[in-house]
Amino acid sequence: METKKTQTKAFANLIISVLLLVFEVWAWIQSTAIKTAKNATVQPATFPQIMILGMGVFTVILLIQSVMKLLSMKADDPLAQKAETLNVFKDRGTLAALFVIALCALYVYLFKDVGYVVVSFFLCAIIMWLIGLRNPVKLLLISALVPLGMWFIFYKFLTVNIPMGILQPLRDLVDMI
């Protein structure tokens, strides 16, 4: 079956290059806000701006390549294959991936106050359940023991002080050993 042109990799590249151009314009505007130094041979903003320009040049090349491909599309071209989608309504995998990302964001938000062991327990357990581990004993045991073990090793042997949040007393307990 012939893939619709708007679903090909070439078309995806076209969209991406347009988005990248928008990003580059934004980055350029941000770079103009960098303060200048007096008597400087190379201003602090110069190097980033060269990089933005470099990115821009190759984005335009990608844009042109994609347009050319779209105009003379052959069925056996690798870029004529169907591109990956980000449409969560059509692709359950994408939905799951975005869910994991949201969980991770929540994880970062709660890390300091709730503590590593507890947030990791939930993150681990939820993802395990999501991808099909339904044995409750295994699920709970792994989710609890791995973070606890990691914390213990990092705290006791590597002297990395990890926020424990509500499990703080555990740390004081380990301190006494």
Add this chain to the structure above:
Amino acid sequence: MKKFVTILLSLVLVCSLAVAFADYPDKGITAINPWGAGGGTDNCLRAFCAALEKQLGVTITVDNRTGASGVIGHEAIADADPDGYTIGMITWELASYAPQDMSEYTYEKYIPLCRVNTDAAAITVNAAWAKENNVTDLKTFIDYCKAHPGEVTMGGSSAGSVWHVAGGYLMNEAGIDIKMITYSDGAAPAVKAAAQNEITGVTVSAAEARSFVESGDLVMLGVMDPVRNPLFPDVPTCAEQGFECYYATQRGMAVPLGVDAAIVEKLEAACAAAIEDPEFVEAMANLGQKIDYLNGADYGKYLAQAAVDVPAAMATVGLIEE
């Protein structure tokens, strides 16, 4: 099982009530280091903590909170719970954050306990260059700089670092114009560059320039310290050569504002005793770091003076707007 739960619960209670005034300290203390493991500050702090442990009788864990040129760690010390169980080492850089708009935190956010160490800057130049231009001491060097404004290039570690600003201080004091070149990976690459004659010289500490001075690639013209450096007893101080300039990096201990006065007093006393610990003295001698003790009150005055001097020198090297 029941017994265990009771013990656990009582432990929780004890720990949460541990803002002990009477028998401080009764649990481990965390010492925050704003700089990375293995660096000069880290070596100094770990050696000092080992001595402090003996005085206080509890373990002290060094916690390296690095990032953002030390800002993260300095802020972490000031923001810690003022229960006396978090102490920290503050360094010279603290005075440079506010003028550079990197952090609002100044020395006023801390209760200083003691100054532990200072390391003076030294003016060291390439030996071949010095010979070629008849530079033999500080005076001839400054005369050369005056005759050739903007031509002499000096390296001083990374941008905004203590040795970079040392160059600005030298310019202010001597009324000369030299160009400061930055070496982001620290003092060692700058020293190497001076030995290669890529730059004329360096304004780093004497210990850091030691290896190439001993090999004869570099000559040290003067140290910005009231006394000569024991590693280089032959190198005169700047003051001896008629230039009254003193410039050094410093490291000291501090706790956040709000710590109970009794605890501060106890910590200060412990610091004062720890500084004389023979093992600490030996470790510092091996490190080539100078023990330069000031008590809490004097250290506070010193920090206040630094908050004025440092920005002035920074403006000279273009790090902040004048």
Add this chain to the structure above:
Amino acid sequence: MDWNLLFSSYANVFLDPTTLLMTLLGAAGGVLLGAIPGMTATMGVALLIPFSFGMDLIPSIGLLLGIYCGGMYGGSISAILIHAPGTPSAAATLLDGYPMAQKGEAGRALSVAMFSSFCGGVIGALIMTFLSPLVARVAMKFTSAEMLMLAIFGLSVIISISGKSIAKGLISAFFGMLLCTIGLDPTYSKQRFTFGVTSLKGGLSFIPVLIGLFAVAEVIAGVERIIAGRESAQAKSNEKITRVLPDFQTIKMTAGNILTGGIIGTFIGAIPGAGGDIAVFVSYAFNKGISKHPEKWGTGIPNGVASTESANNGCSGGAMIPLLSLGVPGDSVTAILLGAFIMKGIQPGPMMYVSELPTVYRVFAALMLANLAMLLVGCAGVRIFAKIVSLEKRMLYPIILIVSLLGAFSINKNVFDIGVCVFFGVIGWLMNKYEFPLSPILLALILGPMCEQNFVRFMDLNHGNFGEIIHYPIAIGFFVVAVGVVIFSLINQRKINAREAANAAGSVQE
């Protein structure tokens, strides 16, 4: 070369039980630390410095070198098994190591990594023993101009790790270089792209970005594949590990890669400011370039693993050269070692070869011993480490995630870094989805600061006149080689694309 002194120093080190024990302990600790994402050999060395206070010089140097060498190999373990380079120097190992593990050859990949780490380390130690003064003289020739051009030469490698679309590879690379400019600028301390966030002022931390781009992105993609039914949640490796060292056939096949990798690693390691992270990519690209089958690179072949792992362990020998003979550390670990020497009252530098020659030779011997210890620990560990991938994917992915996020945190103990890690996990996932190669970002992140700082310094020293570069023949040499590499890799990439197209067409006809 004083042979008597050399032999007596080796005997002195190899026959001292304390040194043997300490080196072995160090190697074991180093391998484990290296294998944990976010825990690097640097941290291991720093952690153990206080313990070495009470020891004699050589046992404590043995301990620290053991960690150093062990950590260099340890980084490859997590790169191969869970797509998370344990150390930056292992970043190129996952290009072929992870695909090997996915094909069910995890044990083989580990043993190749171990064997080539050992050989690379020995090559480094030998070069260090016999050519130190010569290499140090060359290193002293490197000024800002040479460093700038070395960085540009390193960047020229990007084409050959870009994959199918060179435009996409270069966009990734420039994006990576742009990312390095976040934070205070290295010359005037002006804020760039910090948006008022304190944690951004020191720039993005490298390790959280690395863990995000590779490990977290792989977990997100793994969950996606499982839910979409493209990968079985129960999938696990059933590889039977019959031997811990690679078989003769494999050794013969990779011998050339190991040799070139070791030599490239040693020389790049010997240049202060350039370390294993750069050497592995240069070695990978070089070996790919001279390979008869460049199209197989990146699909999981032992040659890829061999060329990178020999390079990063060769680096440890190389980095010791400027440390001992110039007093200038070659990378972050040797920076800490420098402190260890000074604490013991020995000042590394030009005078060390004059006044402390026996110590220098003993350090050579200790490095050799550390590599042997690493091999021993590695042999004992291959079976245990390979067990990790015999876990079902539905258990493995969540575990990788929480371990990686903790690794991102522990590098600076800053929660912000976990955020950075997750953010780059998303970026990495999107880039994979739309076929943007990840390795160029990585290489750009490594080389970007080196490039900018040396460029600015060069311009500062030459009053803004870039043309002065013609007075630096070594720099010009690097530039010419860089241009050559670009042209060569462009031609090579055409060849690869043509062959792949032919293969694809062939398989359709069948």
